[in-house]
Amino acid sequence: MLSKKIHAALEGSSAIRAMFVEGKELAAKVGAENVFDFSLGNPATPAPGRLNQAIRDLLDEENPLTLHGYMSNSGYEDVREAIASNLNSRFGTDFTWKNIVMTVGAAGGLNIIFKTILDPGDEVIVFAPFFGEYKNYAANFDASVVAVKPDYETFQPDLAEFEKAFTQKTKAVLINTPNNPTGVIYSDATMKEIARILKSKEEFYHKEIYLVSDEPYRELVYDNAKENFLTKYYDNTIVGYSFSKSLSLPGERIGYVVVPNEAAEAEDLLAGIEVANRTLGFVNAPSLMQKAVAACIDETTNLEFYDKNRKDLYEGLVKLGFTCIKPQGAFYLWVKSPVENEAEFVAEAKKFNLILVKGSAFGCGGYVRLAYCIPNEKIKRSLDAFAELAKVYHLFGQTL
């Protein structure tokens, strides 16, 4: 009765959402305060106060027919201009409102980009580990993802493998830095090499191959790392952005797509993305929230909150003997499973009320992801539970 695709999607449904549900069930049994739920990337620090004030001001000052009404499928021009100006001042670009399309979050953005450029049978190269939904997004357009393994020391992409992953069917390379699930930021050297390989493959195959940059964690960087914006490395770059993390608005579904003028036939791409936004059923990004984020475009989230969690969790786990990749951005910690099958490790951890997500959900078994967007006091208390878990695997404490 259900379509074949939805049947398949139900069978292999989101491991992240499944662990979130397991965490909720556990909370009902032992009390929410006793469950350490590292499953979901749901921001834990509230939206800046200025955001709510901006909404109040809009309600007071704007004509409700404009504030809640239809606009161009690509969004309000003044909102798009505000975003273009903000990007220009931060990254030295020269966008106008015409380069920006407002979207229903980054998930909506990636889907309208894919609808615009992917034909059935096309391939999208992704770097493992990667956000599992990318597979579903490509499958929406009968395309598939081709995963490239990481360098297991640094979790930068393995660029020799990347070079081998291209075929005649490669239409795009999808990149996500700061990375979900590893927290790694791709280095300048990595990005330059990715761009060089892309250019050589475009020449070899005599066609455009797009770099699609999924940037929801752009502003979540630590240790004075530079915020990066990827259009500068490679002309045929399309950016998908979301305010979900930077302004703690994941439920509001608000983001944007950027197509630089340097992209081949940029105007056609923008026209296609606008039509895809309409015909996929998004129609336009939510109107009030478009104007609210434009009013708060230079606000930032409480980075110190996540940074403290990051340090406490990373240092705590390393001291207990766990092997962790030190996160440079986003709010995820990537931990090596002490046993080869990390599903066993996830199950064992649950006995100590620790809710983790298995790495195979991100195309990279043998590891687990911890989303450390929970209250800091819980991070601290969780370390006692991790200490018990470490004993199960006879881990030896380390000094940093």
Add this chain to the structure above:
Amino acid sequence: MLSKKIHAALEGSSAIRAMFVEGKELAAKVGAENVFDFSLGNPATPAPGRLNQAIRDLLDEENPLTLHGYMSNSGYEDVREAIASNLNSRFGTDFTWKNIVMTVGAAGGLNIIFKTILDPGDEVIVFAPFFGEYKNYAANFDASVVAVKPDYETFQPDLAEFEKAFTQKTKAVLINTPNNPTGVIYSDATMKEIARILKSKEEFYHKEIYLVSDEPYRELVYDNAKENFLTKYYDNTIVGYSFSKSLSLPGERIGYVVVPNEAAEAEDLLAGIEVANRTLGFVNAPSLMQKAVAACIDETTNLEFYDKNRKDLYEGLVKLGFTCIKPQGAFYLWVKSPVENEAEFVAEAKKFNLILVKGSAFGCGGYVRLAYCIPNEKIKRSLDAFAELAKVYHLFGQTL
């Protein structure tokens, strides 16, 4: 460079949006006050004041992490419960929150319904004239629409033709009443006969065939017509609803889907729709707006505003000699073109600053659609322009 599907969509892009752009261009030349733009179904009466107050209250009282945060992909349970209760009290149904999925407008709702039930090659029967986007929504899932012609006297569906339109590939019948573009409400007799034919076809083909009811105009009914909610006629009914028209919120993208328990394997359908909401990239309906519409669930739009426009325009045009279908709901007037090719009529009308949309955009040539959601004073002034247009075609005035 663009995908084949998007290329095709760009070529045959929305005739409604195209006329909207022509209207804007004309306004730039002759002044907005002199253009009578009947192109777009953009509500012209503001959202009820209580809606903005509800948003202010939510900002004051709710935890921002909840108000702007992730929830279940199907929406907040309390919001879904409020909608279920409201439907139950109005229509004698017995829904709970589990029957309701919050969506990014009705367009988002129809797309996740289609993704859940349609396989490539499937057919969806629609009744001409119909909203042109239905074709794009079916094409998103490699399905197609099969149009059934109307009874040209009443613009009720031609049910003898309907009965002949079924094939082994028919998976759904899509219905829209009050209708865009005719303003006609399908009669109780029509609905009963549609249900009888559907049941007999389900038996004949030994499979479920869904009635998908697109109900954005449910509350926009005149002359004391009864608001209709279509789940009562046929068990395998799925409803898509939008608050765009009833609360004048088209830019906010907020609506819901209803799957009644009577539908075959309702739980599987709901699970599929939830997954489709996530994987198509909607993720969830905008969070703040979910809670805002729940707080205003018994509010209604300013029906008198549209009703006055309806009467003034219908009576004015009939008096000038135009042949019009008297609208019973929605905010559209369906007018017979005085010449066979209605594109010529649309072009002629534009000379008098009248912006109409050709019926062929709705799969029904020889007619034009007028969206009468514009200020009443403009309706009145437009009648002078229509009087000039009537002279071109030597129309004779009629008395009502």
